[in-house]
Amino acid sequence: MSILDLVFIVTAGITILASIGVVTSKNILHSALFLVLSFLGVATIYFQLNAAFLGLVQIMIYAGAISVLIIFAIMLVMSEDINQSNLTHKKGSFIGVIVAGFFTFLVSISIVSTKFGAVFNNALENPVEDIAVMLMGDFVIAFEVAAILLLVAIVGAIIIAKGAD
Amino acid sequence: MENVELLFLNIAKFIFNWLQSIGLSPLWADFVMLVIKFACIAGIVTVNILILIWLERKVSGFIQQRLGPNRLGPFGIFQTVADAIKLLTKEDIIPSRTDKFIFRTAPIFFIIISLMLYIVIPFGDGMQIVDLNIGVFYFLSVGSLATIAILMAGWGSNNKWSLLGAMRSVAQMITYEIPLAFSLLGIIMIAGSLRMSDIIAAQSNVWFILLQPIAFITYFIAATAELNRGPFDMPEAEQELTAGAYTEYTGMRWALFFLAEYTNLFAVSAIAATMFFGGWQGPFLPSWLWLPIKAYLIMMIFFWIKWTFPRIRMDHLMSFSWKVLIPISLANIILTGCGIHLFRWMGWW
Structure with a gap:
């Protein structure tokens, strides 16, 4: 395992954990900050694929601008207790599981049927x-x-x- | 003379060869070199800050007809060191109703971002950690992350002054990022590259300040606002917001914000020197002395403006960017494009 593999595993792990954090945080502002972290994680994956320009665009537009917009919107409409602002609703959970499962099914079909012919080192x-x-x-x-x-x-x-x- | 010019490059080459001679593979030797370079950046930043804070206090004293620090050492040069020790030994107070994790990480995040800017600064001929082919764009996009850190500080403090200061700061930084980026576009069009070394090479005959004077003025104003420095220091306007987003911070956590602001100040000035004043190019002195000299001269203008002009009202500040700076910088881009075409058409270039 080379050092680049190690970097990929660490950054991919951080990205996934941050994405889970977006969904599970009770405080919606924490969700927004986890979203920033996952945007940055995706940017590092772009860097590792030699797409530095795309990675910087990701940082500038998503992590630097869109997320600030989201945080501003949250702050301006916030009125009740912030720690109870991002609760999960039990009512919709059944439909949610079906939709998420169907989406995962579609994505996995498209991943399996794709031949990944891309060569990474032809920057x-x-x-x-x-x-x-x-x-x-x-x-x-x-x-x-x-x-x-x-x-x-x-x-x-x-x-x-x-x-x- | 030749040896002085190549001093740091020769040291780097020597360490690299030594690392390989003790049996490290080239990849790992490169990795160790990278760590050493980052340590050098940390050293440069620390020394710079010690000098800068002392210099700013002296300059402000001179402008306001006072003495400034003058007790500790000749001309008070050890005052900053004493202040740093005082800040390090202070109690780290975290108020009880703050959002603890966000409160703690915000200053660290802020200083990491400002240190990351130094990766693309060319300190001398070949003395750059990475010569990215999109160096200018890297500087702008990484710099835009600082807004998140200030928002984290303002929100995490759970204090209305902090939150108001953070809101102002973020609104101001997002607004002034646009003229900052647009003012650099004219230079990129003339140089035909986003790589720092190409931009410096394009200035071997004439500095870009002469070709792009409007761009330099818009860059300078936008940079002052990006740095939250006076006369645009609305985010921490002491008379109305106590200290803005930094109100609740004490000791070293507050010092990290303070350090990061000076770190950013040097980074922005070094980029201005690189983009407009020919970077490390200059006669007689070695290249690694020219960039600090130029950056320090630019920082003196920052000091001079900060201690001369009164603060501007927030809504004036915002409308100045949207209604004056952005149209001017857009017009400058069009003018530059027309100029480049005219020069090519006439065969002058």
């Missing part, structure tokens, strides 16, 4: 340049459509929050 010399050429060249229309969609969503959110007048 691109300059991935940023390739991504930029793709986004601004071949897929520029899809890129712009996504940008306009996000803009419309932001404007819509502001109008809903502040009123149209």
Whole structure:
């Protein structure tokens, strides 16, 4: 076992434990912080796959921005006891088990039927340049459509929050 | 001269060869070297902080026409050491209704993030721990994690001043991250790379401060806000929030926040020196002296501004970023793009 395998096992373990922590924490703010930890764990897995750019995007957007948004939302709507804010509901547990089992079944089918032909060590010399050429060249229309969609969503959110007048 | 320039590189080469001669495989020798490099970073950070805190107190004293620390040692240079010992020996008070784990880990998380920034700083020619091909992006994205640490501190303290301070701090840091990143984009466009060494090499003829003066000003203002320094120190405005997110912290835990702020200050100044002032390039002196000299000169401007300007109101601060800085930095990107095309079209470059 090389040192890289050891690093992978440790980071993957932390990621999984953090994800379990997101679900089981009674305090919803702890859940949000565990979510940050699992985002960081996923980023380290990207680094180990030589996808450093993707890993940094994961850190910047998910761990640095989205999670802050989640924590802000929690803090602003919080009113009752924080330690009872993320309780599990027994009512929905039966349906939950069925849905989760079905989802796991689908994922395992897709994992088993995939031939993992990817070679890990063929890191691109300059991935940023390739991504930029793709986004601004071949897929520029899809890129712009996504940008306009996000803009419309932001404007819509502001109008809903502040009123149209 | 040659030996002085290569001093640290030769030491590193010597240790690496010695490690291999005692029977370590190249992979493990690399690993040990990495640990040694991180220890060096810790040393650089500690020495820097001791100097910086003393310097800031002296500079602020000079600006406010006072003496500043002057009792311990010549010019009071041992004052910081005495303060550090005092902080280390203080009782570690954790208030009873805090969120204990979050309260304890927040300062550690904060200082780890600021130490991680040093990995991509080129301290001299070839003296960089990792020369990432996306070094600038690494600096911006790892730096964005600091918001989480401040939120943890503010929430974990279970105190309304802490929470208000943390909220302000996070709102401010998220807002000013955008002009910070945009101001560096113009340089990346000219240099054509996100790698620190390429950016320094692109400045061998002309420093980017001359090509991108607007970008430097927006970078500087955004960096001041990112560091929560005056005149943008709303998160810890003493008169209204006691000490913001750090209100409940005492002893070494508080000192860790304090250390991390100065660590960030040096990191941001070193990146400014690298991006705008030619990095380690300079005549006569060895390269590993030029970067600290430039970084310290930039930090003097930070001190000067902090002790000269009064604090700005929070809503003014936010609207300044959204309505002034972001449009200016976007216009700068367009201007830079047009300039690059003009130069290529005319065949000057």
